[in-house]
Amino acid sequence: MTDFETILLDRKGRVGLITLNRPKALNALNSQLMREVVAAVEELDADREIGAIVITGSEKAFAAGADIKEMAPKTYSEAYGEDFFSDWDKISSARTPIIAAVSGYALGGGCELAMLCDFIIASDTAKFGQPEIKLGVIPGIGGSQRLTRAVGKAKAMDMCLTGRNMDVEEAERAGLVSRIVPVAELLDVALETATTIASMSLPATIMAKEAVNRAFETTLAEGVKFERRVFHSTFATADQKEGMAAFIEKRTPEFKHA
Numbered sequence: 145m146t147d148f149e150t151i152l153l154d155r156k157g158r159v160g161l162i163t164l165n166r167p168k169a170l171n172a173l174n175s176q177l178m179r180e181v182v183a184a185v186e187e188l189d190a191d192r193e194i195g196a197i198v199i200t201g202s203e204k205a206f207a208a209g210a211d212i213k214e215m216a217p218k219t220y221s222e223a224y225g226e227d228f229f230s231d232w233d234k235i236s237s238a239r240t241p242i243i244a245a246v247s248g249y250a251l252g253g254g255c256e257l258a259m260l261c262d263f264i265i266a267s268d269t270a271k272f273g274q275p276e277i278k279l280g281v282i283p284g285i286g287g288s289q290r291l292t293r294a295v296g297k298a299k300a301m302d303m304c305l306t307g308r309n310m311d312v313e314e315a316e317r318a319g320l321v322s323r324i325v326p327v328a329e330l331l332d333v334a335l336e337t338a339t340t341i342a343s344m345s346l347p348a349t350i351m352a353k354e355a356v357n358r359a360f361e362t363t364l365a366e367g368v369k370f371e372r373r374v375f376h377s378t379f380a381t382a383d384q385k386e387g388m389a390a391f392i393e394k395r396t397p398e399f400k401h402a
Protein backbone atom coordinates (compact mmCIF):
# COMPACT_ATOMS: atom_id res chain seq x y z
CA MET A 145 0.00 0.00 0.00
CA THR A 146 1.21 3.53 -0.84
CA ASP A 147 1.93 6.09 1.93
CA PHE A 148 -0.44 9.03 1.75
CA GLU A 149 -0.13 12.48 3.37
CA THR A 150 -3.11 14.45 2.10
CA ILE A 151 -5.65 11.64 2.11
CA LEU A 152 -6.53 8.75 4.42
CA LEU A 153 -7.18 5.32 2.95
CA ASP A 154 -9.16 2.72 4.92
CA ARG A 155 -10.64 -0.61 4.07
CA LYS A 156 -13.93 -1.48 5.77
CA GLY A 157 -14.76 -5.02 4.72
CA ARG A 158 -15.29 -4.89 0.96
CA VAL A 159 -15.50 -1.07 0.94
CA GLY A 160 -12.56 1.28 0.35
CA LEU A 161 -12.83 4.68 2.04
CA ILE A 162 -10.79 7.63 0.77
CA THR A 163 -10.93 10.71 3.02
CA LEU A 164 -9.50 13.98 1.71
CA ASN A 165 -7.35 15.36 4.50
CA ARG A 166 -6.11 18.94 3.97
CA PRO A 167 -8.46 20.56 6.50
CA LYS A 168 -6.57 23.87 6.78
CA ALA A 169 -7.03 24.49 3.05
CA LEU A 170 -10.61 23.13 2.96
CA ASN A 171 -9.28 20.13 1.01
CA ALA A 172 -8.12 22.31 -1.88
CA LEU A 173 -6.95 19.90 -4.53
CA ASN A 174 -3.22 20.46 -4.99
CA SER A 175 -1.10 18.23 -7.19
CA GLN A 176 -0.04 15.98 -4.29
CA LEU A 177 -3.62 15.40 -3.15
CA MET A 178 -4.65 14.75 -6.73
CA ARG A 179 -1.86 12.19 -7.23
CA GLU A 180 -2.80 10.47 -3.98
CA VAL A 181 -6.52 10.29 -4.77
CA VAL A 182 -5.82 8.86 -8.22
CA ALA A 183 -3.32 6.34 -6.77
CA ALA A 184 -5.78 5.30 -4.05
CA VAL A 185 -8.62 4.83 -6.53
CA GLU A 186 -6.34 2.78 -8.81
CA GLU A 187 -5.15 0.66 -5.87
CA LEU A 188 -8.70 -0.03 -4.65
CA ASP A 189 -10.00 -0.60 -8.18
CA ALA A 190 -7.35 -3.27 -8.78
CA ASP A 191 -8.25 -5.07 -5.53
CA ARG A 192 -10.81 -7.85 -6.17
CA GLU A 193 -11.70 -7.81 -2.46
CA ILE A 194 -13.09 -4.29 -2.84
CA GLY A 195 -16.61 -3.97 -4.24
CA ALA A 196 -17.26 -0.24 -3.75
CA ILE A 197 -15.38 2.94 -2.91
CA VAL A 198 -16.45 6.02 -0.94
CA ILE A 199 -14.69 9.37 -1.36
CA THR A 200 -15.39 11.94 1.33
CA GLY A 201 -13.99 15.14 2.83
CA SER A 202 -14.64 16.98 6.08
CA GLU A 203 -17.87 18.34 7.51
CA LYS A 204 -16.97 21.89 6.33
CA ALA A 205 -15.64 20.97 2.90
CA PHE A 206 -15.70 18.02 0.56
CA ALA A 207 -13.21 20.13 -1.42
CA ALA A 208 -13.10 23.89 -2.11
CA GLY A 209 -11.70 23.34 -5.59
CA ALA A 210 -8.33 23.08 -7.22
CA ASP A 211 -5.56 24.74 -5.22
CA ILE A 212 -5.70 28.32 -6.47
CA LYS A 213 -2.39 29.27 -4.82
CA GLU A 214 -0.56 26.43 -6.57
CA MET A 215 -2.30 27.00 -9.88
CA ALA A 216 -2.09 30.82 -10.08
CA PRO A 217 1.49 31.16 -11.49
CA LYS A 218 1.11 28.47 -14.16
CA THR A 219 1.83 29.50 -17.74
CA TYR A 220 -0.15 28.44 -20.78
CA SER A 221 2.71 26.28 -22.05
CA GLU A 222 2.97 24.49 -18.67
CA ALA A 223 -0.79 23.89 -18.49
CA TYR A 224 -0.94 22.63 -22.07
CA GLY A 225 2.41 20.82 -21.98
CA GLU A 226 1.59 18.74 -18.91
CA ASP A 227 -2.06 18.32 -19.95
CA PHE A 228 -3.00 19.87 -16.60
CA PHE A 229 -5.78 17.93 -14.78
CA SER A 230 -5.90 15.09 -17.34
CA ASP A 231 -4.86 12.63 -14.59
CA TRP A 232 -8.29 13.04 -13.01
CA ASP A 233 -9.76 11.17 -16.00
CA LYS A 234 -8.32 8.01 -14.42
CA ILE A 235 -10.99 8.23 -11.70
CA SER A 236 -13.77 7.97 -14.23
CA SER A 237 -12.02 4.93 -15.75
CA ALA A 238 -12.34 2.98 -12.49
CA ARG A 239 -14.66 0.00 -12.85
CA THR A 240 -15.53 -0.29 -9.16
CA PRO A 241 -18.58 1.82 -8.18
CA ILE A 242 -17.57 5.06 -6.43
CA ILE A 243 -19.83 7.12 -4.15
CA ALA A 244 -19.04 10.74 -3.26
CA ALA A 245 -20.14 11.53 0.31
CA VAL A 246 -20.33 15.32 0.26
CA SER A 247 -20.68 17.69 3.19
CA GLY A 248 -20.04 21.44 3.08
CA TYR A 249 -18.34 23.02 0.07
CA ALA A 250 -17.97 21.09 -3.18
CA LEU A 251 -16.76 23.90 -5.41
CA GLY A 252 -14.91 23.96 -8.72
CA GLY A 253 -12.67 20.91 -8.80
CA GLY A 254 -14.47 19.69 -5.65
CA CYS A 255 -17.80 19.60 -7.50
CA GLU A 256 -16.01 18.02 -10.47
CA LEU A 257 -14.45 15.32 -8.26
CA ALA A 258 -17.90 14.54 -6.82
CA MET A 259 -19.29 14.28 -10.36
CA LEU A 260 -16.44 11.96 -11.40
CA CYS A 261 -17.89 9.53 -8.86
CA ASP A 262 -20.88 7.40 -9.84
CA PHE A 263 -23.34 9.15 -7.57
CA ILE A 264 -23.42 11.71 -4.80
CA ILE A 265 -24.90 11.31 -1.34
CA ALA A 266 -24.91 14.75 0.28
CA SER A 267 -25.41 16.12 3.75
CA ASP A 268 -27.96 18.82 4.43
CA THR A 269 -25.06 21.33 4.59
CA ALA A 270 -23.63 20.57 1.14
CA LYS A 271 -23.12 23.39 -1.37
CA PHE A 272 -22.18 22.85 -4.99
CA GLY A 273 -20.75 25.32 -7.46
CA GLN A 274 -18.49 25.95 -10.44
CA PRO A 275 -17.10 29.35 -9.44
CA GLU A 276 -14.16 29.30 -11.90
CA ILE A 277 -15.65 32.22 -13.85
CA LYS A 278 -14.97 34.44 -10.84
CA LEU A 279 -11.26 33.57 -11.19
CA GLY A 280 -11.16 34.37 -14.89
CA VAL A 281 -11.13 30.73 -15.99
CA ILE A 282 -13.63 27.98 -16.76
CA PRO A 283 -14.04 24.44 -15.32
CA GLY A 284 -11.15 22.16 -16.30
CA ILE A 285 -12.00 18.74 -14.85
CA GLY A 286 -15.22 18.18 -16.77
CA GLY A 287 -17.54 20.53 -14.85
CA SER A 288 -19.11 22.13 -17.91
CA GLN A 289 -19.79 18.68 -19.38
CA ARG A 290 -20.81 16.55 -16.40
CA LEU A 291 -22.85 19.30 -14.71
CA THR A 292 -24.77 19.87 -17.94
CA ARG A 293 -25.52 16.17 -18.26
CA ALA A 294 -26.57 16.02 -14.60
CA VAL A 295 -28.74 19.14 -14.29
CA GLY A 296 -29.46 20.24 -17.87
CA LYS A 297 -28.33 23.25 -19.91
CA ALA A 298 -30.26 26.03 -18.15
CA LYS A 299 -28.97 25.33 -14.67
CA ALA A 300 -25.45 24.42 -15.83
CA MET A 301 -25.21 27.70 -17.78
CA ASP A 302 -26.50 29.61 -14.74
CA MET A 303 -23.91 27.94 -12.48
CA CYS A 304 -20.94 28.25 -14.86
CA LEU A 305 -21.70 31.83 -15.97
CA THR A 306 -22.59 33.37 -12.59
CA GLY A 307 -20.41 31.16 -10.38
CA ARG A 308 -23.22 30.95 -7.81
CA ASN A 309 -23.54 28.00 -5.42
CA MET A 310 -26.49 25.59 -5.28
CA ASP A 311 -27.68 24.46 -1.89
CA VAL A 312 -28.33 20.78 -1.42
CA GLU A 313 -32.11 20.92 -1.93
CA GLU A 314 -31.65 22.62 -5.29
CA ALA A 315 -28.93 20.11 -6.17
CA GLU A 316 -31.22 17.19 -5.36
CA ARG A 317 -34.17 18.66 -7.27
CA ALA A 318 -31.88 19.21 -10.24
CA GLY A 319 -30.63 15.62 -10.21
CA LEU A 320 -27.04 16.27 -9.13
CA VAL A 321 -27.47 14.51 -5.80
CA SER A 322 -29.10 11.12 -5.27
CA ARG A 323 -30.00 11.59 -1.58
CA ILE A 324 -29.76 14.14 1.22
CA VAL A 325 -29.01 12.92 4.73
CA PRO A 326 -28.39 14.72 8.05
CA VAL A 327 -24.74 15.72 8.29
CA ALA A 328 -24.13 13.50 11.34
CA GLU A 329 -25.28 10.46 9.38
CA LEU A 330 -23.51 11.15 6.10
CA LEU A 331 -20.56 8.80 6.41
CA ASP A 332 -22.61 5.97 7.94
CA VAL A 333 -25.20 6.19 5.15
CA ALA A 334 -22.50 6.34 2.46
CA LEU A 335 -20.65 3.35 3.95
CA GLU A 336 -23.89 1.37 4.37
CA THR A 337 -24.79 2.12 0.77
CA ALA A 338 -21.32 1.11 -0.40
CA THR A 339 -21.54 -2.08 1.70
CA THR A 340 -24.86 -2.92 0.05
CA ILE A 341 -23.31 -2.42 -3.40
CA ALA A 342 -20.24 -4.45 -2.41
CA SER A 343 -22.47 -7.33 -1.28
CA MET A 344 -23.83 -7.71 -4.84
CA SER A 345 -22.06 -9.71 -7.52
CA LEU A 346 -18.94 -7.71 -8.47
CA PRO A 347 -19.18 -8.59 -12.19
CA ALA A 348 -22.85 -7.49 -12.18
CA THR A 349 -22.11 -4.17 -10.46
CA ILE A 350 -19.29 -3.45 -12.91
CA MET A 351 -21.58 -4.29 -15.82
CA ALA A 352 -24.42 -2.17 -14.41
CA LYS A 353 -22.06 0.81 -13.99
CA GLU A 354 -20.77 0.38 -17.53
CA ALA A 355 -24.30 0.13 -18.92
CA VAL A 356 -25.56 3.27 -17.13
CA ASN A 357 -22.47 5.21 -18.22
CA ARG A 358 -22.99 4.07 -21.82
CA ALA A 359 -26.27 6.04 -21.80
CA PHE A 360 -24.22 9.25 -21.81
CA GLU A 361 -22.06 8.25 -24.73
CA THR A 362 -24.31 6.68 -27.33
CA THR A 363 -27.73 6.64 -28.96
CA LEU A 364 -30.70 5.01 -27.23
CA ALA A 365 -30.78 2.15 -29.77
CA GLU A 366 -27.04 1.45 -29.40
CA GLY A 367 -27.27 1.75 -25.62
CA VAL A 368 -30.15 -0.71 -25.40
CA LYS A 369 -28.26 -3.14 -27.67
CA PHE A 370 -25.15 -2.78 -25.47
CA GLU A 371 -27.21 -3.39 -22.33
CA ARG A 372 -28.81 -6.50 -23.84
CA ARG A 373 -25.47 -8.02 -24.86
CA VAL A 374 -24.01 -7.37 -21.41
CA PHE A 375 -27.17 -8.76 -19.80
CA HIS A 376 -26.75 -11.93 -21.89
CA SER A 377 -23.15 -12.21 -20.64
CA THR A 378 -24.31 -12.26 -17.00
CA PHE A 379 -25.59 -15.79 -17.73
CA ALA A 380 -21.93 -16.86 -18.03
CA THR A 381 -21.29 -15.93 -14.38
CA ALA A 382 -21.58 -18.20 -11.36
CA ASP A 383 -23.24 -15.29 -9.55
CA GLN A 384 -26.23 -15.31 -11.94
CA LYS A 385 -26.82 -19.00 -11.12
CA GLU A 386 -26.40 -18.32 -7.40
CA GLY A 387 -28.56 -15.17 -7.38
CA MET A 388 -31.48 -16.83 -9.13
CA ALA A 389 -31.15 -20.12 -7.20
CA ALA A 390 -31.14 -18.18 -3.93
CA PHE A 391 -34.35 -16.38 -4.90
CA ILE A 392 -36.08 -19.67 -5.79
CA GLU A 393 -34.83 -21.35 -2.60
CA LYS A 394 -35.87 -18.29 -0.52
CA ARG A 395 -32.41 -17.66 0.91
CA THR A 396 -29.79 -14.92 0.78
CA PRO A 397 -27.40 -15.32 -2.16
CA GLU A 398 -23.74 -15.99 -1.51
CA PHE A 399 -22.03 -14.29 -4.39
CA LYS A 400 -18.54 -15.43 -5.32
CA HIS A 401 -17.93 -12.34 -7.46
CA ALA A 402 -17.27 -14.57 -10.43
Ligand SMILES: CC(C)(O)CC(=O)SCCNC(=O)CCNC(=O)[C@H](O)C(C)(C)COP(=O)(O)OP(=O)(O)OC[C@H]1O[C@@H](n2cnc3c(N)ncnc32)[C@H](O)[C@@H]1OP(=O)(O)O
Nearest residue numbers: 168169170172208209210211212213251252253275283284
Ligand atom coordinates in the same frame (compact mmCIF):
# COMPACT_ATOMS: atom_id res chain seq x y z
C1 LIG B 1 -10.28 22.66 -11.37
C2 LIG B 1 -10.85 23.87 -12.00
C3 LIG B 1 -10.12 24.17 -13.28
O1 LIG B 1 -12.17 23.62 -12.37
C4 LIG B 1 -10.68 25.10 -11.20
C5 LIG B 1 -11.01 25.21 -9.75
O2 LIG B 1 -11.37 24.37 -8.99
S1 LIG B 1 -10.78 26.80 -9.32
C6 LIG B 1 -11.19 26.82 -7.60
C7 LIG B 1 -12.65 26.93 -7.40
N1 LIG B 1 -12.93 27.17 -6.01
C8 LIG B 1 -13.09 28.37 -5.49
O3 LIG B 1 -12.99 29.38 -6.15
C9 LIG B 1 -13.42 28.42 -4.01
C10 LIG B 1 -12.31 29.14 -3.26
N2 LIG B 1 -12.62 29.22 -1.82
C11 LIG B 1 -13.52 30.04 -1.30
O4 LIG B 1 -14.22 30.75 -2.00
C12 LIG B 1 -13.66 30.05 0.18
O5 LIG B 1 -12.50 29.48 0.75
C13 LIG B 1 -14.90 29.27 0.69
C14 LIG B 1 -16.19 30.04 0.29
C15 LIG B 1 -14.96 27.86 0.14
C16 LIG B 1 -14.83 29.18 2.25
O6 LIG B 1 -14.68 30.45 2.80
P1 LIG B 1 -14.20 30.62 4.33
O7 LIG B 1 -15.02 29.74 5.21
O8 LIG B 1 -14.19 32.07 4.61
O9 LIG B 1 -12.72 30.01 4.38
P2 LIG B 1 -11.39 30.68 3.82
O10 LIG B 1 -10.77 31.50 4.90
O11 LIG B 1 -11.64 31.33 2.52
O12 LIG B 1 -10.51 29.37 3.52
C17 LIG B 1 -9.78 28.69 4.56
C18 LIG B 1 -8.39 28.39 4.02
O13 LIG B 1 -8.53 27.56 2.89
C19 LIG B 1 -7.88 28.15 1.76
N3 LIG B 1 -8.59 27.79 0.52
C20 LIG B 1 -9.90 27.69 0.34
N4 LIG B 1 -10.18 27.32 -0.92
C21 LIG B 1 -8.99 27.22 -1.54
C22 LIG B 1 -8.61 26.89 -2.87
N5 LIG B 1 -9.53 26.54 -3.80
N6 LIG B 1 -7.30 26.88 -3.17
C23 LIG B 1 -6.37 27.19 -2.25
N7 LIG B 1 -6.67 27.49 -0.95
C24 LIG B 1 -7.96 27.53 -0.62
C25 LIG B 1 -7.96 29.63 2.04
O14 LIG B 1 -7.00 30.33 1.29
C26 LIG B 1 -7.70 29.66 3.54
O15 LIG B 1 -6.32 29.47 3.81
P3 LIG B 1 -5.39 30.70 4.28
O16 LIG B 1 -5.30 31.61 3.07
O17 LIG B 1 -6.08 31.32 5.44
O18 LIG B 1 -4.07 30.06 4.60
